[in-house]
Amino acid sequence: MLTLSHLTRRYGSLTAVDDVSLRLPAGARHAVIGPNGAGKTTLLNLVAGTARPDSGRILLTPPGCPGEGNPAEGSGTAKAAQAADITRTTAARRSRLGIARSYQQPSVIAGLSVLDNVVLAAWRHHREGRAAWRRPSAGRRLRETALAGLETVGLAGLADRQAGELSHGQRRMLDLAAALAGKPRLLLLDEPAAGLTDRDIGRLVTLLRDIPTDVALLLVEHHIEVVTALADTVTVLAAGRVLVSGGTRDALARPEVREIYLDAVPASAETPAGCSAPPTGPRG
Numbered sequence: 551m552l553t554l555s556h557l558t559r560r561y562g563s564l565t566a567v568d569d570v571s572l573r574l575p576a577g578a579r580h581a582v583i584g585p586n587g588a589g590k591t592t593l594l595n596l597v598a599g600t601a602r603p604d605s606g607r608i609l610l611t612p613p614g615c616p617g618e619g620n621p622a623e624g625s626g627t628a629k630a631a632q633a634a635d636i637t638r639t640t641a642a643r644r645s646r647l648g649i650a651r652s653y654q655q656p657s658v659i660a661g662l663s664v665l666d667n668v669v670l671a672a673w674r675h676h677r678e679g680r681a682a683w684r685r686p687s688a689g690r691r692l693r694e695t696a697l698a699g700l701e702t703v704g705l706a707g708l709a710d711r712q713a714g715e716l717s718h719g720q721r722r723m724l725d726l727a728a729a730l731a732g733k734p735r736l737l738l739l740d741e742p743a744a745g746l747t748d749r750d751i752g753r754l755v756t757l758l759r760d761i762p763t764d765v766a767l768l769l770v771e772h773h774i775e776v777v778t779a780l781a782d783t784v785t786v787l788a789a790g791r792v793l794v795s796g797g798t799r800d801a802l803a804r805p806e807v808r809e810i811y812l813d814a815v816p817a818s819a820e821t822p823a824g825c826s827a828p829p830t831g832p833r834g
């Protein structure tokens with residue numbers, strides 16, 4: 551569904567993302583990992599449209615297009631021919647095309663209720679949402695959908711509280727509910743486990759595992775146990791370049807990945823058995 555082709559982004563003399571290519575099939579569970587400053591967030595920004603590449607292209611296949619699906623099902627050329635070039639498309643338009651994101655710091659509107667945060671997110675994304683200002687029935691449906699989203703993330707009981715009163719972990723869940731309210735096809739997650747307790751990380755992993763496979767996940771994460779629990783495939787970035795890309799277990803076992811990134815991670819943290827192991831930070 552998403553093809554990144556030779557993306558490069560420079561900040562002055564620094565090349566933050568350097569000739570990165572990547573293909574995500576619909577429903578992908580893909581993680582981007584790497585040391586601090588490797589270019590992971592910049593790559594997410596390029597996909598979300600909040601940063602523009604200096605060179606390279608971003609292609610998004612429309613939903614239901616025959617080219618969308620497992621790369622094994624068709625040739626890359628056929629897929630690319632059906633895809634829209636969104637390289638210069640604004641972030642707002644990309645969001646309407648189904649690309650949603652969560653940030654390192656959960657972005658909630660502190661002065662609104664928990665429910666209204668999700669209603670607002672849904673309203674921004676959907677035609678029915680915009681009509682809800684005029685049609686009370688549409689507004690009711692929007693609130694019901696938002697409440698269902700809060701139930702999914704375990705916040706329904708706090709729907710009427712001000713978002714500013716929530717803990718960091720609860721804000722993270724609210725941020726996710728808001729991102730999912732737009733019914734995205736691709737969810738970009740920037741360090742969703744950052745700052746969470748072990749218990750909250752376990753909840754987060756359960757929640758993300760339950761996201762339907764018609765939503766692709768592109769995850770940046772430092773907690774390797776979260777990566778192994780969620781991602782089938784992984785790209786390891788180092789100094790903006792792709793060091794390794796492939797199946798998660800194989801990629802994490804590669805000596806060059808261990809050398810630059812994983813030496814500090816105990817073997818127990820790399821098993822995909824959920825999140826019982828303590829959060830583990832790699833070498834930064």
Ligand SMILES: Nc1ncnc2c1ncn2[C@@H]1O[C@H](COP(=O)(O)OP(=O)(O)OP(=O)(O)O)[C@@H](O)[C@H]1O
Nearest residue numbers: 561564565566584585586587588589590591592593
């Ligand atoms: N807006 C910017 N202006 C200048 N330099 C930037 C900007 N954004 C990122 N950089 C630089 O680009 C490089 C990559 O940054 P980026 O945040 O993408 O790395 P990262 O892998 O996400 O790091 P971390 O794991 O610490 O979040 C870093 O050297 C960073 O300082």
